Amino acid sequence: MASPKDLFNILKGRRSIRIYKRKKVEIKMIKCLIEAAIWAPSAHNSQPWRFIIIEDFETKVKLAEAMADRWMIDLERDGIPVNERLKLREESIKRFTESPIIIIACVSLEDMDRYPDSRRQKCEWTMATQSLSAAIQNLLLAASVYGLGACWHCAPLFCKEEVRKVLGIPVDVDPQALVTVGYPAENPPAPKRFPLSKVAFKDHWGEPI
Numbered sequence: 001m002a003s004p005k006d007l008f009n010i011l012k013g014r015r016s017i018r019i020y021k022r023k024k025v026e027i028k029m030i031k032c033l034i035e036a037a038i039w040a041p042s043a044h045n046s047q048p049w050r051f052i053i054i055e056d057f058e059t060k061v062k063l064a065e066a067m068a069d070r071w072m073i074d075l076e077r078d079g080i081p082v083n084e085r086l087k088l089r090e091e092s093i094k095r096f097t098e099s100p101i102i103i104i105a106c107v108s109l110e111d112m113d114r115y116p117d118s119r120r121q122k123c124e125w126t127m128a129t130q131s132l133s134a135a136i137q138n139l140l141l142a143a144s145v146y147g148l149g150a151c152w153h154c155a156p157l158f159c160k161e162e163v164r165k166v167l168g169i170p171v172d173v174d175p176q177a178l179v180t181v182g183y184p185a186e187n188p189p190a191p192k193r194f195p196l197s198k199v200a201f202k203d204h205w206g207e208p209i
């Protein structure tokens with residue numbers, strides 16, 4: 001059994017990796033990451049996660065371009081100059097197409113509870129997305145243990161229809177996240193974390209632990 005020290009070494013040693021070696025990642029390793037993901041806890045044990053693993057380069061290009069084009073519309077509305085928009089578009093496409101593996105993480109309400117009122121149904125949706133988040137965290141930690149790098153991107157949230165169209169995702173399945181995976185070609189420094197006094201309280205809000 002792993003010791004508490006081992007656990008914290010894994011948690012504190014994980015990094016968001018955005019630059020990868022040009023080295024193939026075997027699909028059997030990706031299956032191990034997905035296996036780790038699906039052992040996350042989920043509301044009602046509904047397991048509302050669905051994953052699409054993308055290895056094909058042409059599919060990566062289509063997806064990256066579709067997401068980037070949607071982003072350009074938003075950036076134009078934000079008043080970003082055209083030269084800067086085009087630079088950001090190029091960087092975005094490069095980031096995703098050069099990742100050896102892309103995993104699209106989706107939410108399905110197929111096995112969630114159904115309610116007649118919008119308040120409780122909205123809670124079911126929130127629980128499903130929380131469950132998917134737990135699964136993604138498992139995936140990221142597993143990648144680190146296997147010597148792989150990974151990075152959780154939220155880009156699909158801003159261009160769901162484009163992602164659905166490129167990947168043939170049903171309308172009742174919601175693309176929530178994009179995770180890039182590969183062998184790390186960078187070693188980012190440890191990120192800073194807030195002290196416990198800022199984020200954790202005892203008995204009531206603001207009371208120190």
